């Protein structure tokens with residue numbers, strides 16, 4: 001059974017420049033957004049290891065590296081790279097609609 005997605009407006013598309021990043025708070029969620037070419041990724045801005053902010057991490061392709069201890073996560077799946085014991089960062093469905101960036105908070109994974 002599938003449920004309808006509930007898109008919530010987050011920010012203007014132009015706030016995310018190409019390969020840019022942004023931080024936003026929405027309904028108790030702290031979200032880091034990354035624009036990589038034509039794709040936008042939204043993840044929880046809290047590393048599942050010890051809670052560090054991922055918004056300021058080093059970005060290589062679609063991999064974000066936590067600035068605290070260096071764990072690396074795939075922005076699309078939230079999964080950790082390498083041997084990480086199954087740690088994964090929460091990811092949110094995200095879309096661009098009418099010049100706005102929207103997320104589905106209820107559709108978060110991980």
Ligand code: FES
Nearest residue numbers: 047049050066069
């Ligand atoms: S808090 Fe992110 S790797 Fe430790």
